[in-house]
Amino acid sequence: MPIDPRAPYDEDNIFAKILRGELPCNKVYEDDFAFAFHDIRPQAPVHVLVIPKGPYVSWDDFTAKAPESEIAGFMRSVGEVTRQLELDGPGYRLLVNMGGHGHQEVPHLHVHIFGGRQFYHMIPD
Numbered sequence: 001m002p003i004d005p006r007a008p009y010d011e012d013n014i015f016a017k018i019l020r021g022e023l024p025c026n027k028v029y030e031d032d033f034a035f036a037f038h039d040i041r042p043q044a045p046v047h048v049l050v051i052p053k054g055p056y057v058s059w060d061d062f063t064a065k066a067p068e069s070e071i072a073g074f075m076r077s078v079g080e081v082t083r084q085l086e087l088d089g090p091g092y093r094l095l096v097n098m099g100g101h102g103h104q105e106v107p108h109l110h111v112h113i114f115g116g117r118q119f120y121h122m123i124p125d
């Protein structure tokens with residue numbers, strides 16, 4: 001079920017629990033701004049999720065409310081994860097689903113990193 005992007009942040013969402021270490025994940029990266037882990041249902045040879053450490057429901061919530069230092073830090077972190085995964089040479093795709101039409105399922109902003117193969121179509125479904 002897609003989320004309501006205007007709902008208040010749910011401290012019990014699955015990614016909040018992963019951030020607090022209450023649920024396991026296959027972690028790939030962490031810094032002051034971001035935490036990254038492998039998607040549990042990968043849709044490409046590399047499928048990693050990068051989430052901000054702050055409590056932001058969605059891309060909309062983050063870009064409207066986060067201080068510029070957090071936005072800049074998070075953007076840099078996403079780039080750092082792609083380099084650590086050695087995707088900067090072959091290339092990769094980033095995706096953010098937002099709200100109902102975007103079919104966002106988890107109410108904590110996450111950037112999908114897809115890599116490890118050639119992508120052709122703009123929309124992956």
Ligand code: AMP
Nearest residue numbers: 014025038039040041097103104105106
């Ligand atoms: P979205 O549709 O953009 O909200 O994507 C949510 C993503 O979270 C999906 O690709 C799921 O496979 C992934 N996901 C859900 N639960 C977990 C989990 N516990 N660990 C890792 N990935 C998860």
